[in-house]
Amino acid sequence: MSSTILLKNGTALVHDANGKPIATRCDILITGATITDIRDSIEVPSVSTEVIDCESCIISAGFIDTHHHLWQTALKGLHADHTLLEYFAPGNFTSSLYDPNDVYWGQLAGALEAIDAGTTTVVDHSHINYSPEHSRAAIKATVDSGLRCFYCYCATPRVKAWSPIFEIDQDFLPEWVIPTLLELASAPLAPQNRVALGFAFDGFPYLPPAAIRSLLQTVYDAGVRIVTAHANAGPTWGQNQQSLFEVLNDKGALALPHGPAGPTDDPMHFIGSHASYLEASSAVTTLFKDYYPTLNFSSTPTTEMTMSLTHPRAMEPELQPHGSIGVDCHSACSASIPGQMRLMLAQARSARDAKLAAKGRWPSEVGKGLGVEEAYNLGTVSGARTVGMEKQIGSLFVGGKADVVVISCDGPGMLGIGDGDELAGVVAHSGPADVAHVIIDGIFRKRSGHLVLDDVQTNGQKTTWEDVVKKVKASRMKIRKEVEHLDMHAATSQIATAFHLNMGAAVGSDGDLNH
Ligand SMILES: [Zn+2]
Missing domain, CATH: 2.30.40.10 (Urease, subunit C, domain 1)
Structure with missing residues (x-):
């Protein structure tokens, strides 16, 4: 009953x-x-x-978080003074040190932090998939936590070696990735589909059009309806670099969200994370309108503003209908969506005021589209639209x-x-x-x-919060010890090359920001 x-x-x-x-x-x-x-x-x-x-x-x-890496709990505290470049080696790439047990406890604690803050749905861009066992551990933790989640299985850039020379495996899609995805897709991950499989991939710019279309067709045929990717651009990658949305459009991949065989009532939804270099009047806005409501983006105010991704765009009036908000890294900030809502609100008003001040003017009223209502909606109804569930979640209705x-x-x-x-x-x-x-x-x-940890069991015993604390601390200590022996400086420079970062435009702490 x-x-x-x-x-x-x-x-x-x-x-x-x-x-x-x-x-x-x-x-x-x-x-x-x-x-x-x-x-x-x-x-x-x-x-x-x-x-x-x-x-x-x-x-x-319940609040909806459209971009998060739930596995990263053991890295908490490391990144508060990091730019995106400084984060890559000691953060993202230390995923190579995680065994499936580390993944389970890191992911569980990440999901529980979200629930504790009132988040009920997360789009998890899970770049921890070093093996099929890693993915299964992350999914089990997500299911056990009770969270509603799109577990976006990610074919991730993996470390091949930390020494003697740091090396990234150039094979974005090793032969086990798609079979694992298909196996995971073959049965429900949680009762009532509370945890559903999504797909995350940051290799789109590097694949030819036919390969992208074939990959997305495979993913769609497997039943996946959420695809997400980091949509970074701007001077870090070279000023004239196209946004991910334009890249995908040029490669004929954006038509796919409507269904590979043309318009369908069961479309795939695409989420670009960050997109913090978008200009409201750009061609991207037209793409958003053309593919509404299946093409959306997720702003993550704290990480975008503190880790040098400029500023979040989700409250800009033209972009608001396509935006939502996320936490990104709970290793760098709190997982509270209301916390992100108020940061979004402060940033949006501040950006508008800075534009006015540049013209010698000031606002006498807060203005349209910059209220608590819009901020609240980004973390609720807009998140629901972003994951194609506006008729089920994101607002209270019979x-x-x-x-x-x-x-x-x-x-x-x-x-x-x-x-x-x-x-x-x-x-x-x-x-x-x-x-x-x-x-x-x-x-x-x-x-x-x-x-409430009713569904979390360790060796057949009910797990308490104290058990979670012990396990996460042990995993964190193990990983931090291994990190001590790694050359992060050398790794950072290799990563900058592998990710095609525009280092000629980078300004270090001794650089002159006035020129
Ligand atoms: Zn991210």
Whole structure:
């Protein structure tokens, strides 16, 4: 028998027909994995119903994070003072030191950090796939965590050797990659498809058109409907370098999101991550419009602004209909989507004000499209559209999936919020500590402020949070010890060459930024 949960006396953020979230005093009934009623007052339907008193709480659709690398927990703290170039060797490429056990605990802790912060869906660009066992460990951890996830299996650039010379394996697609993908696609990864297979690939610019089309056809035929890639451009790669979206269009690959055989009602969705060099008036905007709603991008405000990827674009008025937000590296910043919403908001207003100041002018009003409403929507409904699930998640409605977050307004950070300013409360003030309950597919994954680890087992025993702490610390220590013996400087220079970075335009810490 399916469980029934009644969220009583809360204030829910319910979207109206125009996509505007409205703070609404109501009760919400969840039956099994579905929201089955939203009304002013709902009678308790049965003695077995679990009633949660949400007085003084905000009820929101679960947050959606459209770009994240969930495996990276052991690297947390390493990258706060890193540019993208400095991150590659000690961050991304130390994936080569992970065995499947390290992957399991790193991934589990990453997924749990997201759930703890109220995130219910993550698009995981999983560049940890050194072997089929690594992928299986990452998927198992994701399933065990309870998160809804597109596990985007990635054919990743792999380290061939750290010494005597750092070397990257030039074979982007070793012969085991596609068979592993097909095997993973052959059976559901989690009950009710809560964890679904996606595909991540950063080699598109280096493949000929026919190879790209064939690869995407294979992926589509395997049932994969989410494809993602880092869409970096700008001076790091050479000022006139095309964006990934233009590269894919030129190679005839963008028509594929509508279905390889032409328009279909079961399309593939493509997500470009970052795209922080986009110009709103560029040809890319036209591509976004042509392929709406299957072509989208994910801005990751913290990593883009702190790791030298310029600034996020998802709130720019022309790009907003195609944007969403993500965390990218929880090794470099908090995994809180409300945290990313408010950074996005601050950046968007600041960028607009800087443009005005350059003309000797200033804003007398916040202005259209730069409100908490737009920031909130980027982390909810826009994320749902980005993964093609707007009719199931991203907002609260009868018939939708029960991915719900309950945020308390009684903690020190939220005290004072209420009576209509709940939206501002979520975007401007809330943090993971305020997230009281997280329900995914109708199942509690955080309850009364504590993560629920019911599906995590170690050697047949139920795993506690203390067990997770021990395992992650041991894995982190093992990896950090191995890193001590590696020449990161030499590796960084090899990576810059392999990734075709425009080092002639790079400015070091002793460089003169005024010239
Ligand atoms: Zn990334």
